[in-house]
Amino acid sequence: MILFINACVRAESRTHRLAECLLQTLAANNPGEEIRIADLPQIDFPKVDDHFLDRRTALAGSGAFTDPLFTCANDFAAAGVIVVAAPFWDLSFPAILKQYLEQICVSGITFHYQDNVPKGLCRARKLYYVNTAGGPFLEDFGYGYVRTLAQVFFDIPETVLIRAEGLDVEGADVERILQEKEQEIRKLAGMV
């Protein structure tokens, strides 16, 4: 299963366009593979407050990992390939992606502790992170954070960054930049 985590907010999202190209390429190279979508702008994430944490701890403590509260985490753990699409916002990514990440970091589903060290329980061998930026792209607080989570918590060995930057710079030929990126993506994305 290919899991598409869509954190693109705008109707005309350029990030979403690049992610679509990637998904089409992955689908063409892996016929029959299911594509599951976590469409973050459509999800009403629960408020992660004291009550939520107590409930989650109680459910996890009783092994109730099939509870709907864990749907996002279970999908993430089961995916063979993960595609995250997130525009560059305020040197990072939209808050809905952080809300999603809070939902999937569940000890017992996506990782667990062994001798106080997190060990990944995810099936995925590869995570793609698709990003577009209005100006210059900086890794630190967006892609860098997701990559570190993938390495430290989830044990996903390969993360691939696909990015187009400078799209809002005066005079930028946005269509040309996007088309060049789409060509790169078609060459890059192979078998699951």
Ligand SMILES: Cc1cc2nc3c(=O)[nH]c(=O)nc-3n(C[C@H](O)[C@H](O)[C@H](O)COP(=O)(O)O)c2cc1C
């Ligand atoms: C709320 C918001 C915050 C943004 N912050 C940044 C930023 O910090 N740096 C930057 O280079 N561009 C920034 N941009 C511009 C976007 O990165 C750029 O337009 C991107 O292509 C948007 O992706 P989309 O077309 O998929 O929505 C911001 C745009 C929005 C709407």
